C-alpha cells in the first residue's frame with residue numbers, strides 16, 4: 001500500500017549533488033538546515049518502501065545558464081526501470097537548447113517520463129516568453145503536466161548576489177499566461193510560490209489547470225491562507241512533495257498530521273490527486 005506520492009525527489013547521488021549542483025550544494029544545504037547524505041539508488045528505494053512512498057524523481061538540465069552537467073533523462077529513466085514499483089520520473093529539458101522540444105517528446109515517448117520539470121530561476125528563462133511556447137504546446141499535445149519551481153530558492157540563498165540566481169522568473173504570475181494559452185496543460189507550481197503564494201492561490205482559484213505543490217517547506221511554516229485553501233477549495237489541486245534530500249518526506253508527513261486536515265482532503269493531497277494527474281498505477 002502506498003500512502004503518499006512524493007512529487008519532488010532529487011537524487012541524492014554525486015552526479016546531481018557534485019555534478020549538477022556543484023557550487024550551489026553547500027549553500028542550499030545550509031538554507032534548509034539539513035545534512036545532505038549521499039545514498040545509493042537501492043538505499044533510496046528501501047527508504048521509500050519503508051515509508052510506503054512512491055517517488056517522482058527529477059532529472060535536471062540547466063546547462064546553458066549554470067554551465068553544470070545535466071542529470072540526464074536517460075540516467076533517471078534507467079533508475080526507474082530498476083525500481084518501477086517505487087519510482088517514476090519527470091524529464092528535464094534545457095529551454096535554451098535547440099533540441100528542447102524533441103528531447104521532451106523523446107523523454108515521454110521513449111523513456112516513459114510522466115511529466116516535465118522546469119526551473120525558471122536556475123534555467124534563467126521566463127515561462128511567459130513566447131520563444132518557449134513550443135514547449136508548452138508539445139507538453140499539451142503529449143498530455144503531460146509541467147512542474148515549475150516557483151517562489152524563492154534555497155539554491156543561492158544567503159550568498160552575495162544569490163550566486164547570480166534571479167527570483168523574478170520564478171514568480172507564479174509568469175505561469176498565468178501559459179495557463180491561459182494552454183488550458184489543457186496541467187501546470188504544477190512547486191513550493192507554493194512563497195512569498196507570492198497569494199498570487200498563486202488566486203491563479204489556482206481562477207484557472208482549473210493550475211496545481212499547487214507543497215515541497216521545500218516544513219508544514220509548521222505553511223502560511224495560514226495556504227492551509228485554509230488546501231483543506232478547502234483547492235483540496236483537489238494540492239499535491240504533496242518533500243524536496244528530498246533537503247527535506248525528508250517522513251518529517252513532512254508527520255508534521256502534516258498536526259494541521260488537522262479533514263481525512264478526505266488529506267488522502268487527495270497525499271495520493272489521489274497525483275495518482276489521477278500522472279495516471280499512476282499504485283500498488
Ligand SMILES: [Zn+2]
Pocket residue numbers: 008010243
Ligand atoms: Zn527541488
